[in-house]
Amino acid sequence: MADEAGGAPKAADKETYDDRPFHSDGLPPEVRAPLEAFKGAEPPSPAWFRDAIAQEPERGFVESLGSKLEVLTWGERGKPGLLFVHGNSAHADWWSFIAPFFAADYRVASMSLAGMGASDWRERYAFRDFAEDAEAVARAAGLYEGGVKPVYIGHSFGGGQVFFAAARNPENMRAAILVDTGFGGPPPEVEAERKKRMEQIRNIPTADRPSRVYPTLEAALARFRLMPPQPAGNPYIADFIARRSLKRAPLPDGSGEGWTWRFDPTMWEKLDRTGMTPQLGAAIATPMVHIYGAQSRIIERRKSGEPSFFPKGMLEIEIPDSQHHIMIDQPLALVAAIRAILATWPPTTPSA
Template identity: 40%
Template sequence: MSGFTLAPGDEEGPSITVPPGWFSRAIAVEPESRHVEVDGVRVHYLRWGDPSKPGLLLVHGNGAHARWWSFVAPFLAREYSVAAIDVTGMGDSGWHDKYTIEAFAEEQIAVCEDAGFFKGEEPPIIVGHSFGGFITILTGALYGDRLAGTVIVDSPVNPPDRPGGPPDREFRPHRIYPTLEEAMGRFRLAPPQPCENNYIVDYIARHSLKQVEGGWTWKFDPAIWQRFDIGDMSARLAATRCRIAIMRGEFSVLLPAEIGDYMFSLLGSSAPVIEIPQARHHVMLDQPLAFVAALRALLADWDHSAPSRKAATGPLPSPFGE
């Protein structure tokens, strides 16, 4: 087989610290800040674009927040009413005493309802990255009949011989840093990876912090993964009840090509698996414009084509793994 690809490491260039014009213009589009209450806890989200357009919900990953999408959403708001959720326990949303992935899926539907996404002729689409993709997989299994589709971005559904799941972390309270600059200097991507777009990393790091007595600390709940069960993701993916697509970074350590092939087989070998060249796990940080272009092309095609998921030959697996 002939072709060309860069090996991981070869594609790294010098860090870019000065924001390019497209990024500055995108984050200058200030979204509307909204919230909805779900099970007594405030769920915060941001919204861009014309509310009369079809709905598109963006879902961040573990320990992240809605502002991870601030430089992506304005490009999508040309065709969609776009919302980005702060999952509870993260961002500017409230905290629970205990977290479940089923509750996170309910939050996605609640934000879609509050944003008016179910009022138009076209049902909404949900795009989830990393842990947000796992939530979105469950939402597609439980509520897919209310959705136009889901896009799962670098969220690996592993075969039985490659166990996965949420991070197994010892609970430790957040440290308080005396200055914003010191706190931002402690920001790290997880899983660890280089990212030459330092202007994006600085932006999301700044919005990952909140001011408290004595300085600055992280917004996410450090106890979020205590006794957390992600469930049987293979069964939930296979039980998807709407159109679905998978996106992965070319050099992702979490979702390499063979895991993409496994997910493709779970979906009846009839859902697109799209690779973003030169991207690692944090696709929108590594290759933001390539990611936007691929997502816009995918959604434009969905506007003009019919779903072709193969009919199941027997009962679908339970999304709860029963």
């Protein structure tokens, strides 16, 4: 989950969206603004990363429920399918340095959920719609053409969507791999700060009051941060993600163009939560595995007594020295874990 945010508004800016990050007071610079020190320059990156992103995906759109959804694909049609789904406020390119590792053996797709990335924004969002979107993308991308149903892989909020889709429509997927996924909403202190801000301000972004526009790319990158709060384990990955989180937009004073975030900032206010929480202990027919970070906030909350909706006895794999954003903290360990899972599991079922 990413939370791209800006500085505090001045008193005269009452009609400007307050895009301060949640729970930002007192955070160290490497958490509050992990890219600020690079002053707009790309951090040094290793050869494996450069080789991975050099494998450019095919970029396109799939229509679902009247919306155009951004889709990236790698690998040949006719091979088994993998669908990657990102976290909240993120986008398909969060998987662009992970997906190429699977392209030799799989037809791989990464989607931007509605309201995020380059996908269309909607007047309302719902878990059942996200589930329908995922199937539409998987079918249009050819993920069912390999003789078996695809495996869905989702991180954080995207893992929640994969879980919901697996529970609602188990016939659509062979298995689900959840990556650091929880069901309790934002961390308690983040939710408390969100509610406090909602009581204090009424200028939530609309078509007339969009998200803040930054005058330079450097200024925008300096405001990128992760949610839940954590350092960017590998700054070159955070920088890659942040640059693809932005789009050009007119500056408020009409002096030219600047940069703003691509996601719909009002998604949480538009989200229909009806039926989004699974029943505790409910039987799930879809085979599932959960990969989590050893220092993840989600795991901390579970250990403190927050209920888990995962099926009893579900296999869970811990990634050492990683927090919530495993693809940033330990990308190669995540690749290895997914590869090992796919090599030995799940059972094969014909595609529909």
